[in-house]
Amino acid sequence: MVEIESLAVFEQHLASGRTLANVILQGLDLTGRSQTLLSADLSGTVFLGCQLEKDTLQAVLAHGAMVFPPFSGLPYSPYRGSLYTPEELYAGFEPSRPESYADTPDARIYAHWNSRGGANPPSLLETLAQRLHDHAVTDAMEEVLAHQGRPRKVVAIMGGHSMLRGQPDYRSVAELARELARLGFFLVSGGGPGAMEATHLGAWFARRSEAELSAALEVLAKAPSYKDREWLARAFEVRAAWPLRDEDHPACESLGIPTWHYGHEPPNPFATHIAKYFANSVREDGLLTIAKGGVVYSPGSAGTIQEVFQDACQNHYNTVGVVSPMIFLGQDFWTRTRPVFPLLEHLAKGQEYARYLLLTDSKERIVQALVDFDRELESRTAR
Numbered sequence: 001m002v003e004i005e006s007l008a009v010f011e012q013h014l015a016s017g018r019t020l021a022n023v024i025l026q027g028l029d030l031t032g033r034s035q036t037l038l039s040a041d042l043s044g045t046v047f048l049g050c051q052l053e054k055d056t057l058q059a060v061l062a063h064g065a066m067v068f069p070p071f072s073g074l075p076y077s078p079y080r081g082s083l084y085t086p087e088e089l090y091a092g093f094e095p096s097r098p099e100s101y102a103d104t105p106d107a108r109i110y111a112h113w114n115s116r117g118g119a120n121p122p123s124l125l126e127t128l129a130q131r132l133h134d135h136a137v138t139d140a141m142e143e144v145l146a147h148q149g150r151p152r153k154v155v156a157i158m159g160g161h162s163m164l165r166g167q168p169d170y171r172s173v174a175e176l177a178r179e180l181a182r183l184g185f186f187l188v189s190g191g192g193p194g195a196m197e198a199t200h201l202g203a204w205f206a207r208r209s210e211a212e213l214s215a216a217l218e219v220l221a222k223a224p225s226y227k228d229r230e231w232l233a234r235a236f237e238v239r240a241a242w243p244l245r246d247e248d249h250p251a252c253e254s255l256g257i258p259t260w261h262y263g264h265e266p267p268n269p270f271a272t273h274i275a276k277y278f279a280n281s282v283r284e285d286g287l288l289t290i291a292k293g294g295v296v297y298s299p300g301s302a303g304t305i306q307e308v309f310q311d312a313c314q315n316h317y318n319t320v321g322v323v324s325p326m327i328f329l330g331q332d333f334w335t336r337t338r339p340v341f342p343l344l345e346h347l348a349k350g351q352e353y354a355r356y357l358l359l360t361d362s363k364e365r366i367v368q369a370l371v372d373f374d375r376e377l378e379s380r381t382a383r
Contacts, residue, residue, distance in 0.1 A: 001023065029051040037059075076133060096233075157177055159297065163299065173199060183367070192226075196268055206252040255272075257274075257283055295327070
């Protein structure tokens with residue numbers, strides 16, 4: 001079915017002489033367009049959260065359309081037609097007044113989520129609104145991943161939210177992501193601070209020099225932790241100094257996938273696309289599912305380790321149709337500090353994904369492994 005998510009596309013669709021039968025209209029304000037709607041074939045048409053005049057609502061139902069009415073009193077749209085951007089989630093934020101974050105849409109949605117019971121809202125309508133929202137985000141994310149009709153080469157980098165700006169590990173992740181973005185990989189992460197922020201910072205600076213990245217890292221290191229008052233302000237300082245759409249050095253696109261379940265962690269300001277969910281379980285499983293080009297694990301704690309074994313389960317049973325690389329950055333960390341890799345090797349014995357496990361301190365080896373796997377995938381597709 002055709003999906004129409006903006007009034008501009010709606011007008012273009014009608015101007016081309018196409019019918020509205022079996023078309024999904026999502027989140028549109030259609031007041032004032034009653035005559036147009038009622039003169040159209042509406043058999044199988046679906047209105048998701050559209051604004052309709054009262055008499056028109058009754059008429060479109062009589063014409064065979066299906067209507068999912070809009071919700072009132074919510075700081076978010078359950079029927080949104082696109083992913084978020086940092087500009088949308090951080091609208092109203094003033095770097096000179098870090099406390100202004102509380103007035104942004106991101107903060108207001110989190111406050112609403114908390115006030116309605118958090119992960120366990122007692123209201124059926126609130127639960128329904130959240131599920132519809134997350135479904136709409138997934139639909140919008142799939143459109144971004146099918147870029148210009150061709151699937152993107154998605155690689156995820158996982159790691160801890162507590163990784164500090166200024167740490168060697170943070171720079172290492174940023175440099176790795178920068179090189180991967182330069183090679184045409186589409187970087188995704190959990191969309192929060194720490195290693196996740198470093199991932200998107202690397203993609204942001206993919207077309208810039210080493211000196212520029214180093215200068216940005218110095219600015220960010222002035223507020224190392226996301227708990228620091230100036231954390232977000234320093235990120236906006238970097239965004240302003242090295243803008244997204246610089247004509248000579250545009251940033252590479254990347255996708256952050258955060259959640260209001262961890263709403264105390266601000267979403268990543270360097271991700272160009274943000275798929276923010278209410279349901280953390282949907283978000284985590286979905287992130288690993290789309291990363292068919294491989295997952296790199298930088299140092300992290302319980303959340304990262306959980307993701308390791310979720311990914312291992314997908315690979316072990318080949319539940320997503322592709323057995324993909326699981327690469328661990330930091331030999332000492334993954335064999336001593338968090339001795340996950342020896343267990344994973346044992347689990348993978350005799351399985352296809354055993355040959356896609358890699359433990360290394362070398363960013364060059366990681367890049368080469370992902371490039372080799374990408375070529376392998378392309379070779380399979382060509383057969």
